[in-house]
Amino acid sequence: MQKFIIGTNDFGVGEVTCKIDKENSIINNLTIVADEETFEKLSDDEDGEWFWLLYPPRLYFKEIPFELKDDKIEIIITEEILDNCDVALYLMEHNDIGGKFIINKNGIFVFEGCTYISGKEVKLELEVNLTL
Known part of the structure; x- marks a missing residue:
């Protein structure tokens, strides 16, 4: 099951871009956009948590080096990666x-962690089927 969870809300998974250069061990572009329809339902609720959003959330990783371990890519997002690579959750x-x-x-992407919205730490979890 695909998911794009911020806090307690699942925005669903919409457009996914995946460009991985295995020969040079670089994730050129991995961008995951929330599902437009689910986003609209969550942001149209004027009393809801996400009324202020104009665009669906977008998680992106660009130009990140990696090493294969046991036939999988595993990356811990560190301060060094945040400083040297293009990595973020776009949410306005x-x-x-x-x-x-x-x-x-098998091309299953799983992210478990957090993001920081208005200075508050918020759960961020994704599971996405990638086309490799």
Whole structure:
């Protein structure tokens, strides 16, 4: 099951871009956008938590080096990665993230961690089927 969870809300998974250069061990672009329809339901609720959003959440990882371990890519998002790579959750602004992600040999991407929205730490979890 695919999911894009921020806090307690699952925004669903919409458009996914996945460009991985295995020869040079670089994730060129991995971008996951929340499902448009689910986003609209959550953001249209004027009394809801997400009424202020104009665009679906977008998680992106660009130009990140990796090493294969047991036929999978496993990356812990560190301060060094945040400083040297293009990594964030776009949610009306680019929000830092923390946590770990894995892409297994079957193309299943799993991220478990958090993001920081208005200075508050919020759970961030994704599970996405990638086309490798």
